[in-house]
Amino acid sequence: PAPAAKPAAAKPGIPGVGAIIAVASGKGGVGKSTTAVNIALGLAANGLRVGLLDADIYGPSVPRLLGLSGRPETVDGRTLKPMSAYGIKAMSMGFLVEEETPMIWRGPMVMSAITQMLREVAWAPLDILVVDMPPGTGDAQLTMAQQVPLAGAVIVSTPQDLALIDARKGLAMFKKVNVPLLGIVENMSYFICPHCGTRSDIFSHGGARHEAERLDVPFLGEVPLDLAIRETSDSGRPIVATAPESAHAAVYKQIAARI
Numbered sequence: 001p002a003p004a005a006k007p008a009a010a011k012p013g014i015p016g017v018g019a020i021i022a023v024a025s026g027k028g029g030v031g032k033s034t035t036a037v038n039i040a041l042g043l044a045a046n047g048l049r050v051g052l053l054d055a056d057i058y059g060p061s062v063p064r065l066l067g068l069s070g071r072p073e074t075v076d077g078r079t080l081k082p083m084s085a086y087g088i089k090a091m092s093m094g095f096l097v098e099e100e101t102p103m104i105w106r107g108p109m110v111m112s113a114i115t116q117m118l119r120e121v122a123w124a125p126l127d128i129l130v131v132d133m134p135p136g137t138g139d140a141q142l143t144m145a146q147q148v149p150l151a152g153a154v155i156v157s158t159p160q161d162l163a164l165i166d167a168r169k170g171l172a173m174f175k176k177v178n179v180p181l182l183g184i185v186e187n188m189s190y191f192i193c194p195h196c197g198t199r200s201d202i203f204s205h206g207g208a209r210h211e212a213e214r215l216d217v218p219f220l221g222e223v224p225l226d227l228a229i230r231e232t233s234d235s236g237r238p239i240v241a242t243a244p245e246s247a248h249a250a251v252y253k254q255i256a257a258r259i
């Protein structure tokens with residue numbers, strides 16, 4: 001039989017950092033990073049000191065989502081100072097390499113980069129560090145879930161079957177390494193036409209809620225497919241920070257409050 005996976009709790013935490021939580025998805029393109037950024041900002045809006053670690057080494061998107069560029073400074077020649085935007089701290093591979101540089105690293109180098117971003121960044125003091133996980137459930141993700149002392153994981157999925165099948169793999173991965181599931185978010189849950197107000201369930205609807213009920217894990221909320229989310233996200237002005245009174249921001253803040 002395969003050796004039992006190392007339990008998640010065995011890893012030492014980060015001094016001065018409260019909980020570390022992962023935001024994950026079974027596949028790319030479901031809105032995981034957009035959700036991670038807005039949940040992080042929602043947690044900050046709820047009064048917590050928040051950090052965001054972009055663990056997607058091959059496709060870092062946190063710099064763009066937070067509208068950040070430039071290089072982090074070092075504190076003592078070694079420890080990196082996290083960048084900051086909209087009141088949260090952030091670290092990403094995107095701050096350390098040129099945007100156009102392809103990352104052609106093998107697994108061990110990816111792991112050491114993540115370990116560095118976790119342990120050689122002056123994160124403290126933080127109440128919560130949100131880790132935007134790489135998409136998928138391959139070896140890198142599994143190792144990552146084992147290396148990082150995670151308090152729990154949030155899974156982001158679109159409503160339709162295919163995305164949910166992938167999301168299930170994500171759920172199973174965290175279960176395997178004993179990371180508790182904090183719940184599932186349904187992204188692109190429905191669409192309201194801005195012209196006529198008619199609702200269309202473009203990617204179907206309710207699949208994630210149903211899955212959460214089936215697995216007896218919390219259903220954290222439904223985020224609509226919406227132009228304002230896409231535009232703010234892609235232009236580095238995340239909606240929770242730039243339109244805090246909007247209905248969409250309220251949805252993300254509610255999700256953050258349920259975590």
Ligand code: ADP
Nearest residue numbers: 028029030031032033034224225226229230233
């Ligand atoms: P992932 O991290 O899963 O690859 P991203 O967060 O990068 O996904 O999102 C993929 C694309 O979808 C981005 O262009 C993003 O702006 C857009 N997007 C994400 N969530 C929504 C949403 N709820 N409504 C509209 N566009 C969205």
